[in-house]
Amino acid sequence: MASFTVVRQAKGNGEYEQISAQAEEYLRNPPQQGVHVVFAEWNMFDRHSSLRDLLCSNWAYPPMLWTETCRKANGYAGSARHLQDDNKTVVDSSWFQFLIKQMGGGVNASQNKDGYQWYEMGFHIYVRHGGVAVAFCFETPSIFQNNLRQALSATVRTKLLTDPMAALQCLIIGEVVKLYDVSIWTLRNQIRDIEKRRSGPEHVALAVDFAQLHDLARHIIHACEIVAVAVDTVTTLTANHRMSVCGCPDATPTQVKPNCPHNEMVFWLGLLQNLGRRAQSLKERLSNEINLGYNVVVQRDTRETVEISKLTAVTTSAARRDSASMKTISVVTLAFLPATFVCTIFSMSFFTLNVNEETGQKHWLISDRFWIYWVITVPLTILTLVCWSYGQRKEKKSSSSGETSWKYLGP
Secondary structure (H helix, E strand, O other): OOEEEEEEEOOOOOOEEEEEEEHHHHHHOOOOOEEEEEEEOHHHHHHOHHHHHHHHHHHOOOHHHHOHHHHOOOEEEEEEEEEOOOOOOEEEEEEEEEEEEEEOOOOOOOOOOOOEEEEEEEEEEEEEOOOEEEEEEEOOOHHHHHHHHHHHHHOOHHHHHHOHHHHHHHHHHHHHHHHHHHHHHHHHHHHHHHHHHHHOOOOOOOOOOHHHHHHHHHHHHHHHHHHHHHHHHHHHHHOOOOHHHOOOOOOEOOEOOOOOHHHHHHHHHHHHHHHHHHHHHHHHHHHHHHHHHHHHHHHHHHHHHHHHHHHHHHHHHHHHHHHHHHHHHHHHHHHHHHHHHHHHHHOOOOEEEEEOOOOOOEEEEEOOOOHHHHHHHHHHHHHHHHHHHHHHHHHHHHHHHHHHHHHHHOO
């Protein structure tokens, strides 16, 4: 069966003790006296509709808060006052919700695979005049529960007796603000680490992980949003309880009641607003780091491009000199090629210089087998040209295939 963790005043000494209470039994039979803080999980109400019905009927919990819209909201606040069935007993109720994104390295709570955890904390305070005051805390981390128990034990008892609604609101908001403080400072530490790496001499040589920076920017944008909503939530809770118009007993519009819990709540509101400004400052600092990283990368790439251009210029100059040398060699070759060809032809055995022994006259004789030279030379020349042409086409096809592959892999 589902159970609650309940912190309540012990009988006799007035100290607070922690017990485990069966959920349905506790909701069906509300306590009659004292201050209770109940820690529960949303999923037990999702599994058992009877618990939701009991919370609404016996504890003035608004049914609209069970809707998906309210459950997924990044924050809200509301309050109500009504009479019980006897038309005499006055019941005050207050409900509010806070959303906190805690990055790794913060409070001692488990983190998911993405390195952060959402705290979707809901609260409902039920106060029966002259009777019991109960604060329901839904989906709160263990560090919050421990701190709230300590704060409750350290609270002056007269505050809880004078205005339990305001006192419980103030205690809860104080601990929530501490969680926001840890969340914002955890983000600040991550940004500071990035700034320190940038200050090092090896920063220019390091690769900038823009995906990581933009992911951190997403977390900071969430932080700015939820802190701003938290400010609105606390403002709503304190709207009717300004120090000058405090609703606590013995207070007047012109006289502030000493030790009023709402005075402390206004302090927490101011601190929460300051955390919102710090979150905005972190957003701007990270944006500055992203811009700097981009400029450093561009500067580094430009420097490398200049170096490559210099090397290309040197290579081009060398190639130009080689081209001039090859041109000279080609001209010399062309100049001597005709003479070499003629010399080669006439030096073959197909040509013979015959000398008449009687007259001493000289004359050239050509062999009747001279056709053999052409029979061998012409086909061999054609075969050479065909092989050269085939090699050129194959090389061109291979080059075209390489260009297509490069274009495909580029995106």
